[in-house]
Amino acid sequence: MSSSYLILTTIIIFLLIFLYISWIFVSNEMENKKETGERRDFLYTASYALGAVGLGAAVWPLVDQMNPDASVKALSTTEVDISNIDVGKSITVLWRGKPVFIRRRTQEEIIESQNTKLTELKDPQKDQDRVKKPEWLVMLGVCTHLGCVPLGGKGDYKGWFCPCHGSHYDKSGRIRKGPAPTNLPIPKYEFVDNNTIKIG
Amino acid sequence: MSEEKYFPKSKIGQWFDSRLPLLSLMHHLRDYPTPKNLNYWWTFGGILTFCLITQIVTGLVLAMHYVAHVDLAFESIEHIMRNVNYGWLLRYVHANGASMFFLAVYIHIFRALFYGSYKSPREMIWILGMMIYILMMATAFMGYVLPWGQMSFWGATVITNLFSAIPLVGEGIVTWLWGGFAVANPTLTRFFSLHYFLPFLIFGLVVLHIWALHIPGNNNPVGIDIKKPSKDTVPFSPYIVVKDLYALIIFLIIFAGIVFFVPNILGHTDNYIKANPIVTPSHIVPEWYLLPFYAILRAIPSKLGGVMAMFGSLFILMIIPWLDTSKIRSAVFRPLYKIFFWVLVIDVLALGYLGAKVPEGWYLFFGRLATIYYFAHFLIIMPVLGYKEKTIPLPISISDPVLGEKTNLTTTNQKKTV
Numbered sequence: 001m002s003s004s005y006l007i008l009t010t011i012i013i014f015l016l017i018f019l020y021i022s023w024i025f026v027s028n029e030m031e032n033k034k035e036t037g038e039r040r041d042f043l044y045t046a047s048y049a050l051g052a053v054g055l056g057a058a059v060w061p062l063v064d065q066m067n068p069d070a071s072v073k074a075l076s077t078t079e080v081d082i083s084n085i086d087v088g089k090s091i092t093v094l095w096r097g098k099p100v101f102i103r104r105r106t107q108e109e110i111i112e113s114q115n116t117k118l119t120e121l122k123d124p125q126k127d128q129d130r131v132k133k134p135e136w137l138v139m140l141g142v143c144t145h146l147g148c149v150p151l152g153g154k155g156d157y158k159g160w161f162c163p164c165h166g167s168h169y170d171k172s173g174r175i176r177k178g179p180a181p182t183n184l185p186i187p188k189y190e191f192v193d194n195n196t197i198k199i200g
Numbered sequence: 201m202s203e204e205k206y207f208p209k210s211k212i213g214q215w216f217d218s219r220l221p222l223l224s225l226m227h228h229l230r231d232y233p234t235p236k237n238l239n240y241w242w243t244f245g246g247i248l249t250f251c252l253i254t255q256i257v258t259g260l261v262l263a264m265h266y267v268a269h270v271d272l273a274f275e276s277i278e279h280i281m282r283n284v285n286y287g288w289l290l291r292y293v294h295a296n297g298a299s300m301f302f303l304a305v306y307i308h309i310f311r312a313l314f315y316g317s318y319k320s321p322r323e324m325i326w327i328l329g330m331m332i333y334i335l336m337m338a339t340a341f342m343g344y345v346l347p348w349g350q351m352s353f354w355g356a357t358v359i360t361n362l363f364s365a366i367p368l369v370g371e372g373i374v375t376w377l378w379g380g381f382a383v384a385n386p387t388l389t390r391f392f393s394l395h396y397f398l399p400f401l402i403f404g405l406v407v408l409h410i411w412a413l414h415i416p417g418n419n420n421p422v423g424i425d426i427k428k429p430s431k432d433t434v435p436f437s438p439y440i441v442v443k444d445l446y447a448l449i450i451f452l453i454i455f456a457g458i459v460f461f462v463p464n465i466l467g468h469t470d471n472y473i474k475a476n477p478i479v480t481p482s483h484i485v486p487e488w489y490l491l492p493f494y495a496i497l498r499a500i501p502s503k504l505g506g507v508m509a510m511f512g513s514l515f516i517l518m519i520i521p522w523l524d525t526s527k528i529r530s531a532v533f534r535p536l537y538k539i540f541f542w543v544l545v546i547d548v549l550a551l552g553y554l555g556a557k558v559p560e561g562w563y564l565f566f567g568r569l570a571t572i573y574y575f576a577h578f579l580i581i582m583p584v585l586g587y588k589e590k591t592i593p594l595p596i597s598i599s600d601p602v603l604g605e606k607t608n609l610t611t612t613n614q615k616k617t618v
Contacts, residue, residue: 066390072380092478097382099478141478145503147361148354148480163482164358165498166559181503 005064008057015053019046072096077200079192082136090152092141095199099141099149100187101160102197105171110134113172123182127172130186138189138197139173145180160184228414233433234440235420237598241315242418243447244308245410250448251301252406256399258294259343266346268392270385273348274474292463298340299466300455302489305333313520314541316529317419323521328409330518335402337490342395348388349471350481356383356391358484362497365507382477423530424594432598483558491555492548498559499571509571516578523578525586533592537585544577 026042078095082102085091090103105113113127114134131137141149141160148164155161155168157176162169167178174183189199206227208217217223265284267276280287309329312318318326345356360377364370379386417426426432434440458465466488470481486494496513500506516523531538551570557563 066376066379066386068375068378068380069386072384072386094477097380097384097477145361146358147364148358148484149478151480163480164354164484179498179501179503179506 005057005060008053008060012050012053012057015050019050077198080197080199081195082197083195087135090137092149093199095187100199101137101139101141101152101173101184103137103152105135105137109171113170116170116172116174120176122175122177125174125183130172130174130183132189132191136197137173138199139184139186141184143167143180144175144182144184145178150184230435230437232414232417232436233426233429234418234436235426235432235598236434236439237420237422238418238440238443239421240443240447241307241311241421243444244304244311246444247304247448247451248301248308249406250451251297251304252399252403254297255294255301256403258290258297259396259399262290262294263396266392268346268389270348270388270475273346273388277347289459292459296455296458296463296466298343299487299489300451300458301336302340304451305336306489309333310545312419313544314531314538315419315421316423316524316526316531318521319524319529320521321416322413322419324412325409326521327518328405328412330514332402332405332409333517334514335398335405339395339398339402340487340489342391342398344487345388345391346395347471348475350473350475350479351468351471351484353383353475353477354480354484355486356387359486360387362507362510365504367504384477419529420598421530421532422595422598423528423532424598427597485556488552488556491553492551493555495551495555495567496571496574498555499564499567509575513571513574516575520578520582523582525583526589526591527586528591528594533594534585534589535592536589540577540581540585544574547573547577 023042023046026039076096078093078100080091080093080102082091082104085102085104087104088106088109090101092099092101094100110127116127118124118126128134130139143150143162143164145162145165145167148162150160150162150167150169152160155177157168157170159171159173159176160169161167162178162180165179167180168176169180169184170176172183175181187199189197192198206224208214208223213223262280265276265280265287267273277291280291282288284290312326312329341355341359345352360374360383363377364374366373375381377387378384379390468485473481485491493510493513497506497510500509526534526537528534531541547570550566551574554563554567554570559567
């Protein structure tokens with residue numbers, strides 16, 4: 001982010017001004033005391049401080065270049081046509097390089113998920129809070145443990161099962177068993193119309 | 201080591217050496233006094249230097265044909281295998297070379313653990329060695345990502361996701377590592393850049409490792425200091441050079457056997473399938489040399505806990521010189537430590553085996569048991585043994601157990617060593 005760079009540069013300029021002003025004060029005081037030692041100490045500390053900030057400003061672009069670039073960020077929304085998905089079927093689409101599961105749930109699945117007691121859950125969340133329309137479950141297909149793609153219709157809860165390290169998710173994508181700490185995350189999405197979802 | 205000051209014979213040599221003492225350095229390396237009782241476990245330093253150079257040279261030429269792009273990387277590997285002259289050989293040497301490198305480094309590390317080579321005054325050699333080892337793992341991991349097969353992609357996903365376990369900043373760090381919101385092209389290109397760079401960092405650390413070795417000199421199987429250089433040592437050249445070369449040839453026969461007859465035995469077939477971000481292979485396994493740590497990661501039933509245990513199991517190695525309270529270096533004179541050493545070897549091998557299995561049922565149970573033992577070895581057994589163990593009396597000199605000379609040193613010296 002170039003804004004951070006601007007901020008750092010501004011800090012340096014202000015620090016320089018601050019140092020210059022404080023230098024005038026300190027040197028005036030020192031005139032009377034004739035103690036060059038303290039004056040030197042001040043100079044050392046000031047130069048190290050300035051050097052550290054300058055180094056930080058120089059290193060920041062080298063670090064920040066690794067963050068997502070403009071072209072990566074530009075791909076932040078995906079529109080999906082969901083008119084072809086039958087009840088009880090799901091599709092996987094890519095959004096920002098990550099798989100998103102879109103599942104048209106059956107009535108039994110919805111009821112089962114809604115009736116799950118919150119006390120049974122590792123990361124308690126109501127099924128109603130995980131969907132916009134109960135029929136459509138839209139969530140990231142990325143295991144919250146270490147990022148593998150869980151397999152649908154498998155595991156102890158017949159929801160999703162991650163083959164990498166054995167996390168079991170239920171039919172609402174909530175973590176039930178295994179090393180994953182949280183439920184499968186819900187991305188930001190909206191229904192553009194009855195047949196289209198916009199993710200992101 | 202006290203050595204005679206070296207003066208080049210020729211005038212031009214003296215002129216050069218007084219300005220840049222390369223000739224003195226060569227002389228030091230040639231005449232460097234090494235304990236005469238070094239066994240074949242001591243030849244792995246030379247073998248490892250060979251491995252590093254082999255990896256750098258083959259890697260340099262592979263980079264001339266490889267393309268670091270998600271659409272082309274996988275194809276460029278096949279291009280190397282099928283079209284590039286001797287490409288198949290270069291790639292198989294480089295890929296199996298990594299495995300041979302780790303095989304040698306594990307033997308080298310366990311040799312140091314058996315003979316107490318990490319103890320005073322050799323702590324810096326050990327710490328530098330551990331830094332090299334950790335960098336080697338990072339380099340090997342990034343190299344494995346480059347072919348952009350299924351194992352490459354999902355290995356990269358799982359390993360980078362380890363950092364997401366860090367509270368608060370974890371997700372930000374992972375995004376930063378990826379350069380996006382998933383493992384993708386930016387990840388591949390930076391891994392290629394770092395995979396090219398890190399070996400040179402390793403090379404620099406190897407120079408420091410050898411430098412730090414040449415200050416106190418080699419440890420030896422008996423683990424006692426050199427008393428009389430003239431009696432206890434031989435010059436590095438030709439004695440150790442020839443011995444190292446012989447061991448290297450044996451090592452190369454095994455290496456060549458793998459490269460020419462079973463070049464894919466250590467790889468995974470899934471990596472011959474191009475990376476697919478929607479499908480995770482049913483069973484993800486890292487390369488064999490990372491398996492013990494992978495087993496530790498999976499033994500802990502919590503994300504942050506598992507990641508901490510895994511990194512902890514590596515960093516604990518750094519402080520071994522201070523965890524081992526025994527003054528006696530060599531396990532030859534430590535009957536109890538010798539047993540525990542072999543139990544540790546079995547424990548690490550067991551962790552490696554369990555790391556490749558599905559973490560369920562008995563596999564998980566034994567994985568936890570082996571993890572607990574791993575930490576107990578370093579945190580409990582090592583410190584306690586130093587105080588409790590009854591050790592076998594040390595010989596008075598390196599020559600003593602060989603020649604049976606018992607009268608060449610005074611009793612005061614003997615007291616100091618026991």
